[in-house]
Amino acid sequence: MxxxxxxxxxxxxxxxxxxxxxxxxxxxxxxxxxxxxxxxxxxxxxxxxxxxxxxxxxxxxxxxxxxxxxxxxxxxxxxxALLPSDPMLRAKARAYAYMIACEIHPLNNLRVLNTLRSEFGADDAAVAAWFRKWVETTFTPLEKMLAEAPETGTFCMGETPTLPDLCLYAQVWNNKRFQVDMAPFPTISRIFDACDALEAFAKAAPPVQPDAF
Ligand SMILES: N[C@@H](CCC(=O)N[C@@H](CS)C(=O)NCC(=O)O)C(=O)O
Incomplete structure (x- = not known):
């Protein structure tokens, strides 16, 4: 492939x-x-x-x-398996994943940030503020849900990584470029660290890819 x-x-x-x-x-x-x-x-x-x-x-x-x-x-x-077998938990896993993939990522994609600069006069500080706003808008409820859900374990859906962990891990890496304050998100930060401790995640991280600079 x-x-x-x-x-x-x-x-x-x-x-x-x-x-x-x-x-x-x-x-x-x-x-x-x-x-x-x-x-x-x-x-x-x-x-x-x-x-x-x-x-x-x-x-x-x-x-x-x-x-x-x-x-x-x-x-x-x-x-x-990257999704739980129970239909209710599958729906929940997808919902967490979509919170990141559908509510944060499209608003903060490169072409959107470039458009803010080229068509709306945003400078680097304004672009970073925009990025952080949309992360915080969704990370705040996601943190609450993950902190309170009975199935939250080492990872979002228990003791093995599933689809939402992949999205969470990738988003937290993205956040680092825009200085998102992670202090209000201790559960998300804990899950990021648990993911990063696994070789499959660490090998996928941006800094260790062949094109990283
Ligand atoms: N919903 C798509 C989004 C893909 C996407 O937007 N990828 C970004 C990189 S993370 C991209 O190619 N951006 C190019 C651009 O914004 O011009 C997916 O999940 O694959």
Whole structure:
């Protein structure tokens, strides 16, 4: 498989963790997002959305959208499972994941931050304030839910990492670039540390990727 991705992309971090947890090898192809390499014709032919990650399979098929790819991996390589087997807990795991993937990430994506700069006159400080606002808006209720839920354990859904942990881990890495104060989020911070202690997560972290600078 070929993973089309970028070291700092949090959606790519999610997928790298999933591939590592499943023990699946992949070739790493990097697209420097700030140079718009994701808009090159070769990549657009694979994913017309021009967003990473995309996963190219051995038969040439290309999957895109990180959560869809991760669920496909989970269906085709079920061990270890990335979603709980109980339907109620599955819904809860997906809900935590979507809080990050649907409520934080799209508002803080590179193209949105670039548009704030180019069309709305935002400087670096304003862009960072915007980024932190949308993290805090969702991390505040997520922290409360995780702190109070009976199934919260070492990880979001108990003692093994599942889909929301992948999203949480990737988002906290992203937060570091914008100086998000993590003090109000002790449960999220604790889960991040538990993830980072696992090789599958640590090997997916931005600083250790081949294109990191
Ligand atoms: N919902 C998509 C989002 C993918 C996405 O937006 N990826 C970012 C990197 S994290 C990207 O390619 N950004 C390029 C840009 O904003 O121009 C997913 O989960 O795969």
């Amino acid at each position: 070929i993973l089309h991705n970028y070291f700092r992309s949090s959606t790519s971090v999610r997928l790298r963790v999933a591939l590592n947890l499943k023990g699946l090898a992949y070739d790493y192809v990097s697209y420097a997002l700030q140079k718009q390499e994701q808009s090159a014709p070769d990549f657009l032919a694979r994913n017309p959305q021009g967003l990473v990650p995309a996963l190219e399979l051995e038969d040439g098929a290309v999957l895109h959208q990180s959560l869809a790819i991760i669920e496909w991996l989970d269906e085709t390589h079920p061990d270890p």
